[in-house]
Amino acid sequence: MKNVEANVFKETVSAILHDHQSHVITVRRSSLVPVTVCSTPPKGSEIFSKQLQVTHIHGPCSPPKKGNTKSPSLHQILIDDQIRVKYIHSRISNSNQTTSTFAASAVNLPANSGQSLGNGNFVVRIGIGTPKQDFTVAFDTGSDLTWIQCQPCAGMCYSQQDSIFNPSNSSTYSNILCGHHACEQLQSATGNSAPCTTSCIYQTVYADGSYSSGYFARDKLTLSPSDVFLKFKFGCGEQNQGMFGSADGLLGLGRNKVSMVSQTSQKYGKIFSYCLPSTTNSTGYLAFGNQTSTTSRKIHYTPLLNDNRGPSFYFLNLTGISVKGKQLAISSSVFTTSGTIIDSGTVITRLPPAAYSALTKAFRGAMSKYPLAPAYSMLDTCFNLVEYSTVKIPSIVFHFGGGTNLNVDKSGILVQANSTQYCLAFAGNSGASDVAILGNMQQQTFKLVYDVAAETLGFGAKGCS
Structure with missing residues (x-):
């Protein structure tokens, strides 16, 4: 895929629109250029349509x-x-x-x-x-x-x-x-x-x-x-x-x-x-309130669990993870030992050590054609993409109780560390009993519906559009 021209990139994207095992991303040459134009302008200070x-x-x-508030x-x-x-x-x-x-x-x-x-x-x-x-x-x-x-x-x-x-x-x-x-x-x-x-x-x-x-x-x-x-x-x-x-x-x-x-x-x-x-x-x-309508995209629900360790948190039953369409060999006890919450304030998803190890191994295998790069902070699965204009990355899917799946958007799989280095946007917890956390980077673009009274959480793809 070296030196792929723009028209070839468009054809590549079109060819894999129905390939649920992979995503294509464009490699940006700078992560530091500020974006100054809002693509979807705010609709004013008042709430619109609830x-x-x-x-x-x-x-x-x-x-x-x-003042001059700088982005972190x-x-x-x-x-x-x-x-x-x-x-x-x-x-x-x-x-x-x-x-x-x-x-x-x-x-x-x-x-x-x-x-x-x-x-x-x-x-x-x-x-x-x-x-x-x-x-x-x-x-x-x-x-x-x-x-x-x-x-x-x-x-x-x-x-x-x-x-x-x-x-x-x-x-x-x-x-x-x-x-x-x-x-x-x-x-x-x-x-x-x-x-x-x-x-x-x-x-x-x-x-x-x-x-x-x-x-x-x-x-x-x-x-x-x-x-x-x-x-x-x-x-x-x-x-x-x-x-x-x-x-x-x-x-x-x-x-x-x-x-x-x-x-x-x-x-x-x-x-x-x-x-x-x-x-x-x-x-x-x-x-x-209830935002559903006959024109709404399909929402798939999984039970919200109660856990006396943190009664205010929203616990979920995470049962497995798939990479590129193949479910990883992770014992169910790994997730029951840690428990899992969804949190709007945590950025990077945290997984039990055994689950994270299986994820990184499978992801590196699927990305074997791309050279590895040094770790960046807590992110230890990184790639040097300096020679590429587009990259095909494997899909990552979370499986939850009730048969509900979350196919992580491509924006939530890799994070750009610098002009050439991209890293897997997940991290492992220190201990097996530390709670797993579904972070906001992996929630991006989905409609998340919290029905607290019914104790269910819904996922809907392309929720911001």
Whole structure:
């Protein structure tokens, strides 16, 4: 395939449109050239047709940033991603201990890929208060509590994209008192051990030392003109420091009673969906409620499992992996020992050591015509593609309980480390009992439907189109 001309490349793509065992990718000569044009322009700050627009926070589809905010390097993204994974593993392995948790993040909202909390989070715009003020927040299926920065900060707030919320300017704002049952829900969701005298206090501490603390409060949440929640419970943070990028806070889509999913259940029935864009200059969406229609693409469902190690997480029954149409010889006990969650905030999918070893062996075998390259950070299956303009890569399929398959989009198989080096976008966990995590890179382009009430998760191909 050396020196393939553009017309030959088009013919090659056409010839394998129905080859479900392979994908063709174009080798880019630079991963550092910034993209400045949004291919699917945002539809405004208001939600449209029960959808919030999802965009990469550092891409041209996202709202303009204050100052010269630079996109993080892949190396930094992987470092932050590993910090998040270690924290998730700690939460699940120490589930019986009282610990502070991640803050939370998630009508359809536009979402952007955020720099905070591992750089792989996606952001949407929501409105808080009366009159409404709009905020850009990361949404997180691995968190419950929603929070934003609030005045007075007294020098304890980080620089954010929008003006910091001033609760005294909102006619519908109120603090939640200590004795209220909502404060008890907060404590059960976060392991919050803050002393309480009059008003309920929340504390959220992250694995990298970042934190948010303030009042647990109520105010009007606006997702669209017709989607308004008058007494939405959230954290009004007056002390916030850490690697949150330019996001104004977090929107929690976990399963606990303080999450947005639970708080809006009467209107949306504990159903939400999203599609994550595969490029920084394209958009996806975050939606709430039943979005199905007769014209919708087929959605295939797998059961959501409950696991007392992490009741807020969305556990799945991963049963196997196929490479280039052939299922790998991985014992079922490998996946039952670790368990598997799907997480919107983790970038790179993590697999049990035995499963990862089988995947890399099969993938390297299928890519044997391409020269290997040195490892890049945690990514140890890399290829030197300097001599190629196009490359044929094997398909990767995840098999889940209920006979549901996820045929990973080609954008989620290889990640470009530099101008010539491409690496398999998966990593192995340290121990066999560490939970496996389906990351957001492998979720890209799919419509993910979380029917929390029915305890099912749906996958739909080409979900962003």
